[in-house]
Amino acid sequence: xxxxxxxxxxNTPTWIISGIxxxxxALVASGVLTGLLTTFKVHKAIxxxxxxxxxxGGLGVVTALIRQSRMNKPMGKLDVFVLExxxxxxxxxxxxxxxRWFAEPMVKIASDSLAPVLGFAIYKVLNLNYVVLxxxxxxxxxxxxxxxxxxxxxxxxxxxxxxxxxILLGARYSFAELAKLGMVSVWMIGFFVLGTVFxxxxxxxxxxxxxxxxxxxxxxxGVCGVSATVACAPVVKAKCSEMAYTIGTILGFGILCMFAxxxxxxxxxxxxxxxxxxxxxxxxxxxxVAAACLAFNAVDIKTLKVGEIFNITRVLFLPIIVLVLATxxxxxxxxxxxxxxxxxxxxxxxxxxxxxxxxxxxxxxxSPPGHYKGKYLDFSYNQRTEVxxxxxxxxxxxxxxGIPGLNADEQAAFDNLVKQHQIAGNFEDRENKSAFxxxxxxxxxxxxxxxxxxxxxxxxxxxxxTSAIKHAVKQVHKKSKxxxxxxxxxxxxxxxxxxxxxxxxTRKSLAQAGGWPLVMGGISGVAKATLSFIVVMYxxxxxxxx
Amino acid sequence: MKHxxxxxxxxxxxxxxxxxxxxxxxxxxxxxxVLSIINEAWGDMTCDDWLNTSTxxxxxxxxxxxxxxxxxxxVWNRVRTDFEGVDIDFLxxxxxxxxxxxxxxxxxxxxxxxxxxxxxxxxPGFKDRFENKRLHPQMPCPLVxxx
Numbered sequence: 001x002x003x004x005x006x007x008x009x010x011n012t013p014t015w016i017i018s019g020i021x022x023x024x025x026a027l028v029a030s031g032v033l034t035g036l037l038t039t040f041k042v043h044k045a046i047x048x049x050x051x052x053x054x055x056x057g058g059l060g061v062v063t064a065l066i067r068q069s070r071m072n073k074p075m076g077k078l079d080v081f082v083l084e085x086x087x088x089x090x091x092x093x094x095x096x097x098x099x100r101w102f103a104e105p106m107v108k109i110a111s112d113s114l115a116p117v118l119g120f121a122i123y124k125v126l127n128l129n130y131v132v133l134x135x136x137x138x139x140x141x142x143x144x145x146x147x148x149x150x151x152x153x154x155x156x157x158x159x160x161x162x163x164x165x166x167i168l169l170g171a172r173y174s175f176a177e178l179a180k181l182g183m184v185s186v187w188m189i190g191f192f193v194l195g196t197v198f199x200x201x202x203x204x205x206x207x208x209x210x211x212x213x214x215x216x217x218x219x220x221x222g223v224c225g226v227s228a229t230v231a232c233a234p235v236v237k238a239k240c241s242e243m244a245y246t247i248g249t250i251l252g253f254g255i256l257c258m259f260a261x262x263x264x265x266x267x268x269x270x271x272x273x274x275x276x277x278x279x280x281x282x283x284x285x286x287x288x289v290a291a292a293c294l295a296f297n298a299v300d301i302k303t304l305k306v307g308e309i310f311n312i313t314r315v316l317f318l319p320i321i322v323l324v325l326a327t328x329x330x331x332x333x334x335x336x337x338x339x340x341x342x343x344x345x346x347x348x349x350x351x352x353x354x355x356x357x358x359x360x361x362x363x364x365x366x367s368p369p370g371h372y373k374g375k376y377l378d379f380s381y382n383q384r385t386e387v388x389x390x391x392x393x394x395x396x397x398x399x400x401x402g403i404p405g406l407n408a409d410e411q412a413a414f415d416n417l418v419k420q421h422q423i424a425g426n427f428e429d430r431e432n433k434s435a436f437x438x439x440x441x442x443x444x445x446x447x448x449x450x451x452x453x454x455x456x457x458x459x460x461x462x463x464x465x466t467s468a469i470k471h472a473v474k475q476v477h478k479k480s481k482x483x484x485x486x487x488x489x490x491x492x493x494x495x496x497x498x499x500x501x502x503x504x505x506t507r508k509s510l511a512q513a514g515g516w517p518l519v520m521g522g523i524s525g526v527a528k529a530t531l532s533f534i535v536v537m538y539x540x541x542x543x544x545x546x
Numbered sequence: 547m548k549h550x551x552x553x554x555x556x557x558x559x560x561x562x563x564x565x566x567x568x569x570x571x572x573x574x575x576x577x578x579x580v581l582s583i584i585n586e587a588w589g590d591m592t593c594d595d596w597l598n599t600s601t602x603x604x605x606x607x608x609x610x611x612x613x614x615x616x617x618x619x620x621v622w623n624r625v626r627t628d629f630e631g632v633d634i635d636f637l638x639x640x641x642x643x644x645x646x647x648x649x650x651x652x653x654x655x656x657x658x659x660x661x662x663x664x665x666x667x668x669x670p671g672f673k674d675r676f677e678n679k680r681l682h683p684q685m686p687c688p689l690v691x692x693x
Binding site: 158159162163224225226227229230231233234239240243244247251285286287288315318345346348349497501502504505506508509 | 585587588590591592593594595596597598599601602603605606609610613614617674
């Protein structure tokens with residue numbers, strides 16, 4: 001009876017994942033991989049890699065040992081909620097680490113090497129950063145091998161982790177920007193959500209579809225995709241086939257949007273505010289809004305901040321839409337729903353967490369004094385504080401062409417910015433905090449001197465180069481350690497959550513799309529995306545984000 | 547022939563299988579077990595929903611289960627009428643189509659399993675079809691596809 005598992009999946013995968021993490025951690029700590037990691041331009045994350053590998057691997061070993069000792073015992077709460085969940089969590093975490101630190105750089109390198117042949121860089125066109133790659137990997141796993149049995153419990157944590165990501169994002173807004181973005185988002189979302197709902201109901205009449213069909217489709221296309229379908233289907237009494245059609249249509253349209261939106265946004269020259277507003281309005285699925293925003297720009301979270309405000313506004317419209325549909329459907333069916341069933345049950349509670357973090361941040365709980373006035377400087381290595389790839393290209397071109405009139409300090413600072421992609425001290429000095437900081441301050445001073453002289457007409461620097469340098473300077477101005485930690489956690493939560501969510505998108509669900517619902521969904525989805533694009537381009541201006 | 551396993555979800559193709567099963571049941575005096583398969587994909591229908599509370603998702607799950615039960619009930623009631631005078635039994639089970647059919651044939655000890663053909667135009671609704679290459683190796687009894 002020693003091997004009886006009492007319904008537990010095998011322990012072997014947990015041992016393997018733990019072993020991989022510990023070996024990777026040891027290799028990174030020994031310095032064997034430093035050359036490779038430098039080539040991949042992820043060497044600045046070495047310390048984080050070691051920590052995550054050893055903590056994850058250690059946790060895996062402990063979990064595997066405890067599971068082994070409980071293999072022939074009945075499952076208790078500790079098993080169900082902790083021990084059986086950890087292997088799946090480690091599985092997704094290992095995938096997220098592999099994708100962020102190894103797969104994404106390899107895709108970039110391969111894409112760059114193919115660029116001369118193809119004439120374009122694939123990763124730029126399809127925005128194949130770690131977020132999009134994560135979702136793709138999740139979809140591939142679930143549709144080829146299926147979610148491994150040992151990971152099934154852990155994968156379910158993706159929903160919770162994504163909500164945690166949104167809650168942590170709350171710490172990154174100021175009153176001013178939340179007020180500005182909030183007003184724009186309420187108007188846009190209000191118009192487009194309600195507009196799409198009524199448009200689909202109208203299309204339903206044109207195509208002679210039953211009310212149950214148009215009801216559930218209008219919620220899905222108008223509000224937030226599958227989530228709205230799940231919330232509204234029982235209210236409008238949708239049939240099984242109608243739910244299947246709606247979910248298939250929404251998933252297919254959402255995946256197309258996730259790839260198309262960032263590419264179109266970049267081609268159209270949208271800024272962070274415009275793209276966030278467009279993605280938050282035009283993309284149906286809330287998770288895909290986050291993915292598209294991070295695909296548009298994963299280094300700087302401006303886009304994500306705007307997109308999520310629009311997304312949260314839309315989610316807040318869900319109870320209203322349920323109420324509208326309940327009223328609309330109730331007239332015909334005679335059913336009555338209580339306020340609790342319609343509004344309280346449908347209210348996304350995690351938004352209260354977002355607001356709590358926002359208020360705590362606004363009260364200065366996470367930030368040093370003057371945080372938003374730029375008095376706090378942080379030069380530590382962080383991928384998030386780098387200039388964008390587009391800005392780097394501009395800076396590299398300017399370096400090659402040469403900027404006449406630079407003094408030695410300015411030239412050194414500029415050269416280093418191109419080399420390190422951000423203002424920081426020397427990588428070799430990172431253990432010596434004071435030397436590291438002094439070098440970085442000298443470099444920042446050199447770049448600020450360039451900007452000042454350019455403004456005074458002493459130097460001739462193009463607008464793009466000026467903008468890139470300003471961005472680099474701005475990046476070191478604002479970071480409280482707590483906020484940086486919260487932001488890094490948030491980025492990892494999103495990466496983790498989106499991989500897990502990708503694992504829940506099955507080919508069979510997508511294949512349900514078809515018939516008139518697909519036509520109606522296509523028309524309304526494209527109409528919403530197009531109209532919101534026009535509105536955003538003409539009426540939404542950039543908002544100063546901190 | 548003593549026992550026929552009839553796989554049907556009430557679509558036009560499946561109804562051809564129902565008619566053939568009725569004819570053979572009459573001709574051989576066989577018992578018929580009507581099998582309704584609940585596709586496993588229903589388990590994934592909440593897909594990438596991450597906004598709703600677990601209560602809302604559970605409500606949705608219960609609602610879907612209720613709707614599936616209603617649809618199966620409707621098919622069974624009609625078949626019960628159509629098969630009046632025949633010794634008939636009903637069975638519903640969730641899982642992969644091919645595995646469930648093979649398991650049901652094994653479990654009921656059916657002498658033959660009857661199903662409908664692939665239709666050129668799929669019936670509206672949940673789109674999933676038996677895959678012969680998966681089904682055939684698993685079948686413990688002869689399989690008839692009603693033309």
